Amino acid sequence: MAGLVTTFGAGAMTNSIGEIRDADFLFVIGSNTSEAHPIIAMEMKRAVHRGATLVVADPRAIWMTNIADRHLRLNPGTDVALLNAMAHVIIEEGLTDEDFIASNTDHFESVKAAVAAYPPERGEEITGIPAEQIRAVARQYASTRKAGIYYTLGITEHSHGTDNVYALSNLVLMTGHIGHASMGLNPLRGQNNVQGANDAGASPVFFPGYQRVDAAGIVDKYEASWGTELSRTPGLNLNEMMKVAGSTLKAFFIMGEDILLSEPNVSHLEEGLNDVEFVVLQDLFLNETARFADVIFPAACFAEKEGVFTNSERRVQRVRKAVEPPGQARADWEILVALANACGADWHYESPAQIYDEMVKDAPNFAGISHARIDERHEGLQWPCPSAEHEGTRFLHKGGILRGRGQFQAVEYRPSLELACEDYPLVMSTGRTLYHYNAATQTRRDPGTDEKQPEAFIEMHRFDAKKRGLADGDMAEIRTRRGRVECRVIVSRQVQKGCIWMPLHFAEARANLLTNDAGDAVTGTAEFKVCVAEVSRVQSAAPVDRSVDRSVDRFPGSYYSEGGAH
Amino acid sequence: MSGANKDKAELLERLAAAGGLKAGSATEVARQLGLPEAEVYGAGSFFHLLSDPETKLRVCTGLSCAMRGARDLLAQAQAAGMPVAECSCLAACDRAPALLRERSVLVDVKPEDIAQAEGKWQAVQGAELSEDWVGAIGCGEAVSSHLPIDLAGEMDVSGSAYRRAETLGAEAVIAALDEAGLQGRGGAGFPAAIKWRGVRAEPAAPHYIVLNADEGEPGTFKDRELMLRRPDKVIEGLAIAAMCLGAEDVYLYLRGEFRGPWLALERAIAAFAEAGLFPGIHFHLHAGHGAYICGEETALLEALEGKRGMPRLKPPFPTQHGLWGKPTLIQNVETIACVPAIVMQGGSWFRALGKTEPGTKLYSISGDVARPGTYELPLGISLDELAQAAGGYLGTLMAFSPGGASSGFLPASERGRALDFKGLAAAGSMLGSAGVVVLNSANSMIDAVREQLVFFENESCGQCAPCRVGTRFLREALDRKLRGESSQQSLAQVAEVAWEMNEGSICGLGQAAALPLTTALNHFPKALGSAES
Amino acid sequence: MGKTLELTLNGQTLSFGEGDTILDVAGRAGEEIMTLCHDPRLKPVGACRTCLVEIDGWRRLAPSCATKAEAGMRITTHNERIDRHQKALLSLYLSDSVSEEATHDTADASQLHSWAARVGAATDWPHLDSQRFERSDDRNPYVQFRADRCILCARCTRYCAEVESVSAITLAGRGSKTTIATTDARSLLDTSCELCGGCIDVCPTGAMTEKKPLAQRLKPARMLDKVRTTCNYCGVGCQMDLNVDRAAHQGRGQVVKISSPETGVAPNDGNLCVKGRFAYQFIDHQDRLQVPLVRGEDGELHEASWEEALQAAARGLQGVAKRHGADSLGFISSSRCTGEENYLVQKLSRAVFKTNNVHQCSAT
Known part of the structure; x- marks a missing residue:
């Protein structure tokens, strides 16, 4: 988010989802699209069926690699080396868009100087991808007009996540692949309303609409609007809050998050929470964090309330009430109003529509959006949408970079904070699966998704499993410098030798007991994607449940087949 | 052809090699080829030689075999506990009844052959069709050398027609086909020259040549005979087509039961190759796996591509959008075998050979005649003339089916009508494949109609409802009739269904599948019991 | 854009673009054409035969979904021939399907039956028993295939291959035994199926339907x-x-x-x-949580009234703010909640408690 704001002036997908089908070149990096964003994957499949070239850069042989023209199997955490090497080729072979660079960007020279040190051969050394492949992909990307880049947490959840985003932005800026349909740089959002939460100012540095809390004019505006004095010091980001829980932070208000499942290095967090004096939660279910709560409010779910979600492509869409909440549960907005008033405020909101109107009044990018307009149009409105007559924006940077000039940012490859060593010889990544969602409080309460994928597991290469006497379906202990969990082993062809992968959905084997909470210097986002680990067999394992085929061929007979594409 | 296409094209052959669709075999073939397993399974399940590997014996219940006791043989084998089922015409009507043991065709099967096997299907014996077999092949040696196909003639691998075609050039060859008035001999009768010109004019490359040797129309066995006896004519004709249309790859699609013809073609290809002829032209033999519909040209293309043999929509026609989407010439065995003679002797020579329409025609005749067989005769002879060549009628002529099941039935009163494209169309029938089945008065008309309806019901590909549901609807209506449950209302329904099958079906199978019933209702109202009701 | 192309449809002159099908052109002109196997996301196959139209000079009726519009075409979508065809075709479909009443037990409206009623298809033709294998023992939790209502339009199998691209289901068998199958009749759980349920959604007859509503004796769609x-x-x-x-x-x-x-x-x-x-x-x-909970002196969570819970929460948060200062509070909002709710959390944090310590789990 912060990376994109710096380079382009807006932290969101540059394009619309519906434009993916018309792209001619798709570069998918750090995104297990078919599992984490199945509907976007369908658009990509459509493009491929149409004849587009798909390149997937990922340490794992994810499903998308089966329909890809090329799979760049990079070593975990080496994205910058790959992207800089691609930039090196593009510059060396004169494939840059000099006119675009001259009229729309700043600091190209610094990037030119930095990537000079990344010939593809050095890229190969670091990433493990053959230099020729790096060259070929760089050429294809640079020379295809409708070339789009798609990424998600595999890019950002690193200690150098912002560097990764900068390196991607550099590629876009030097080729001028932006400002038109089907080309650009597209972060695919993980949660239904990540975009909307950020847009609404749930951020330590921004008011709604990315207006800084330390910018005098802005704070003045909000003080006038809200009729009260406001703090002008940026607050703590989530990662920082987790680290100082119990020391400087003494109370938490938490809405709809289970921080004990979703945040990294949770054993440290649990210790901290013991010293927190007061915790208020509002949620659908009693979650892990509820053990520390003093007050818990029962909240309504999405089917029981009105409001808006904003999706990855900046489209503000309606959430509509279909049924009444159970028992005495209330919509989160109603609870918040009551809580504010109990704390002495004097809030009067009759409806989410009214709240929305108040929000957009001071946020120019959303000024033209209202519940009434969305209801009329049947397809939401994409910001920027500055006025009630504006039709919304399908793709960003049309006719020039939003922030004025695009900012090249030279970056250097920095290894991940943890590297494989004698005690922890395996590199572990975490992620999502198709059948569950985040803490799985919803999906594990559904008999279907739960049957398809009933329990926690790690994926491991045949070689590493054999070395440890592990067979498919065995129970194993996974240890990192921060903690240990037990779960099943799937001997999988998706992961490469020396790597393991673990889904983050399962409370009984919390991946985040293991992950590293060291964060990105800019965003504070933790390095969920790389930490080092060791795995060993658990002797007293329960018998293996073979009723559901979860072995090597998790997709029996499909593209994962032995003689198939991989 | 891309690598992926090639892999897929192998799908059916790999499944056959794996012994058909047994549990796990589709998955295994999918692994080998890197295809989704359901695609393999779906394709395999379409072809009865693959979908049901446990059935080892298949008794042909085509009309001619049914007239010679095929259903009794079937019942006998079932009673003996053999893994047996009925199957559609095996193109051995001249030696009925026929039976398929795994992939070998046995002919002239007698009840004793089943009895002596003592329940063991492996032990069932019968005469075999092979290239050595000599049947009735024509109407006399006297005119033999003047026949374009000349079944009794010697193999000729001199390549003289091919060389002459080279000298003439493609335009002149096509002009000769035009002048000859050569119409497709597989059933549809489409002028060959138009197809050749069409493919030649297409800018897309490459061009392909495909031989349709999936002969399966009940009553038809002329292509079998031609390939067995004159494979040289077929191969040379294909080579001329490839040369004229700029094709390098020639695909020969033979029905899977045609072991003898396959070997004969292989021998001819080898002989030409040995003589150093047709350089740069690659002949690829493909075996079908049991599906009459693959004789429909676009269904054949689908099967060649390793898919379910469901006909494509036309337009676009194969000449524009054929095998793997490329311009493709598809010709029947007999059509292509006429080409060398036309090249050598000229279009007008060929045209003059016909009686009412150009050329000679291979007529298959079976049923109640003295010498069932394949006869090369002037196009447009009458049934009486054909029967005379075949040694005369047995018994009193009641009805005949002039061109396969799809041509329906005509009454004895039509015995003098010219058996040609126009004449039969005018009678509400068609020349089709010229597979003539003769029925004398000892036969039950209603049973004969039922055999044809069962055939279409079994062989409908299932893609479109008029055919899939219509064939079943008609057969059930006839069964109700046989049980005495029919009514005037059901006759009206039958008429409506028959109309819709012709109007709404995607391909020729469905469009013609009601003809056996509707022509019989027309010509034999008494026999079908519709006159009095 | 190329040059303007025109054709005549039911006497009306219409313009169209390169690559448009007759169905596209008719749709834009507001001329309704019956379809069952058509879906704009799928390659047309023209298999259901409902959309046949007459084109001057063409001997046979042509499927409008798969026939490309050509300049100068003269097209008729309704006349005696087409109406007779539609009626006979749908009568055949009905004889091979279930009765209209039988479709009432699912939440999926049957397009087949509503079209049949509109064209006046016969409902008294003899019923043909379904020959289609049903895979009734599939233990997957979501998708039920009811073969007796399947018309083999193949929307489900084509969706599975072309849109979802997993090819878990296929047309299998031939003729009247053709059915929708998985490899070796396995459960969907043991195939490449990702349980997206697109097969249910594209089915025009309710043959592909959801297991859950069946179990709950779901009301018909219209209710x-x-x-x-x-x-x-x-x-x-x-x-x-x-x-x-x-x-x-x-x-x-x-x-x-x-x-x-x-x-x-x-x-x-x-x-x-x-x-x-x-x-x-x-x-x-x-x-699901149904009442507010407040932790008591005993260290356990107890049910409480809203008023009690709100007061307790306010007291607790304000107490900490008083003891340790405003920046000792942290507000964690949620990317799962609405924009309005996120707005209120940051306003609560900033305007009521005077701290910018507000964030949520979304720093991408």
Whole structure:
């Protein structure tokens, strides 16, 4: 988010989802699209069926690699080396868009100087991808007009996540692949309303609409609007809050998050929470964090309330009430109003529509959006949408970079904070699966998704499993410098030798007991994607449940087949 | 052809090699080829030689075999506990009844052959069709050398027609086909020259040549005979087509039961190759796996591509959008075998050979005649003339089916009508494949109609409802009739269904599948019991 | 854009673009043509034969879904021949399907039966017993195949191959035995199926249907309300319709099914994934919190009234602010909640408690 704001002036997908089908070149990096964003994957499949070239850069042989023209199997955490090497080729072979660079960007020279040190051969050394492949992909990307880049947490959840985003932005800026349909740089959002939460100012540095809390004019505006004095010091980001829980932070208000499942290095967090004096939660279910709560409010779910979600492509869409909440549960907005008033405020909101109107009044990018307009149009409105007559924006940077000039940012490859060593010889990544969602409080309460994928597991290469006497379906202990969990082993062809992968959905084997909470210097986002680990067999394992085929061929007979594409 | 296409094209052959669709075999073939397993399974399940590997014996219940006791043989084998089922015409009507043991065709099967096997299907014996077999092949040696196909003639691998075609050039060859008035001999009768010109004019490359040797129309066995006896004519004709249309790859699609013809073609290809002829032209033999519909040209293309043999929509026609989407010439065995003679002797020579329409025609005749067989005769002879060549009628002529099941039935009163494209169309029938089945008065008309309806019901590909549901609807209506449950209302329904099958079906199978019933209702109202009701 | 092309449809002159089908042209002109196997996301196959039209100079009727418009074509979509064809065709379909009443037990409206009624298809033709294998023992939790209503339009298998691209189901067998099958008749759980449920959504007859509503004796589609909303899982923001039984749960209402919007609606074009379409049972789950809870002196959580809970929360948060200062509070908002709710959390944090310590889990 912060990376994109710096380079382009807006932290969101540059394009619309519906434009993916018309792209001619798709570069998918750090995104297990078919599992984490199945509907976007369908658009990509459509493009491929149409004849587009798909390149997937990922340490794992994810499903998308089966329909890809090329799979760049990079070593975990080496994205910058790959992207800089691609930039090196593009510059060396004169494939840059000099006119675009001259009229729309700043600091190209610094990037030119930095990537000079990344010939593809050095890229190969670091990433493990053959230099020729790096060259070929760089050429294809640079020379295809409708070339789009798609990424998600595999890019950002690193200690150098912002560097990764900068390196991607550099590629876009030097080729001028932006400002038109089907080309650009597209972060695919993980949660239904990540975009909307950020847009609404749930951020330590921004008011709604990315207006800084330390910018005098802005704070003045909000003080006038809200009729009260406001703090002008940026607050703590989530990662920082987790680290100082119990020391400087003494109370938490938490809405709809289970921080004990979703945040990294949770054993440290649990210790901290013991010293927190007061915790208020509002949620659908009693979650892990509820053990520390003093007050818990029962909240309504999405089917029981009105409001808006904003999706990855900046489209503000309606959430509509279909049924009444159970028992005495209330919509989160109603609870918040009551809580504010109990704390002495004097809030009067009759409806989410009214709240929305108040929000957009001071946020120019959303000024033209209202519940009434969305209801009329049947397809939401994409910001920027500055006025009630504006039709919304399908793709960003049309006719020039939003922030004025695009900012090249030279970056250097920095290894991940943890590297494989004698005690922890395996590199572990975490992620999502198709059948569950985040803490799985919803999906594990559904008999279907739960049957398809009933329990926690790690994926491991045949070689590493054999070395440890592990067979498919065995129970194993996974240890990192921060903690240990037990779960099943799937001997999988998706992961490469020396790597393991673990889904983050399962409370009984919390991946985040293991992950590293060291964060990105800019965003504070933790390095969920790389930490080092060791795995060993658990002797007293329960018998293996073979009723559901979860072995090597998790997709029996499909593209994962032995003689198939991989 | 891309690598992926090639892999897929192998799908059916790999499944056959794996012994058909047994549990796990589709998955295994999918692994080998890197295809989704359901695609393999779906394709395999379409072809009865693959979908049901446990059935080892298949008794042909085509009309001619049914007239010679095929259903009794079937019942006998079932009673003996053999893994047996009925199957559609095996193109051995001249030696009925026929039976398929795994992939070998046995002919002239007698009840004793089943009895002596003592329940063991492996032990069932019968005469075999092979290239050595000599049947009735024509109407006399006297005119033999003047026949374009000349079944009794010697193999000729001199390549003289091919060389002459080279000298003439493609335009002149096509002009000769035009002048000859050569119409497709597989059933549809489409002028060959138009197809050749069409493919030649297409800018897309490459061009392909495909031989349709999936002969399966009940009553038809002329292509079998031609390939067995004159494979040289077929191969040379294909080579001329490839040369004229700029094709390098020639695909020969033979029905899977045609072991003898396959070997004969292989021998001819080898002989030409040995003589150093047709350089740069690659002949690829493909075996079908049991599906009459693959004789429909676009269904054949689908099967060649390793898919379910469901006909494509036309337009676009194969000449524009054929095998793997490329311009493709598809010709029947007999059509292509006429080409060398036309090249050598000229279009007008060929045209003059016909009686009412150009050329000679291979007529298959079976049923109640003295010498069932394949006869090369002037196009447009009458049934009486054909029967005379075949040694005369047995018994009193009641009805005949002039061109396969799809041509329906005509009454004895039509015995003098010219058996040609126009004449039969005018009678509400068609020349089709010229597979003539003769029925004398000892036969039950209603049973004969039922055999044809069962055939279409079994062989409908299932893609479109008029055919899939219509064939079943008609057969059930006839069964109700046989049980005495029919009514005037059901006759009206039958008429409506028959109309819709012709109007709404995607391909020729469905469009013609009601003809056996509707022509019989027309010509034999008494026999079908519709006159009095 | 190329030059303007024109054709005549039912006497009306219409312009069209390169690559348009007759169905596209007719649709834009508001001329309704019956279709069953057509879906704009799929390559046309022309297999259901309902959309046949007459083109001057063509001997045979042509499927409008698969026939490209050509300049100068003269097309008729209704005349005696076409009407007779439609009526006979749908009469045949009905003789091979279930009765209209039998379709009432699912929440999927049968397009086949509504078209049949419109064209006046015969309902008294003899019924043909289904020859189609049903795979009734499939233990997958979501998708039920009811072979007796299948018309083999192959929308499901084509969707599975062309849109979802997993090819878990296929047309299998031949002739009247043709059916929708998995490899070796395995459960969908043991195939490449990702349980997206697209097969249910594209089915025009209710042959592919949901297991859950069947178990709940779901009411017919016409008795359910549809509420268009946005999916609450990933960031794509799929539009979906919650099918609500208003009378259920003592009038509180119950979501009994989720269906796709029509194709063409952004951003998902009628597609949904397994979570969006099926994982909604949490809404009614017994674990849902129903009353406020407050931790008592005994260290346990106890049920409390809203007033008590709100007061307790206010006292607790204000107490900490008083003791340790405003910046000792942290507000964690949620990317799962609405924009309005996120707005209120940051306003609560900033305007009421005077701290910028507000964030949520979303720093991408």
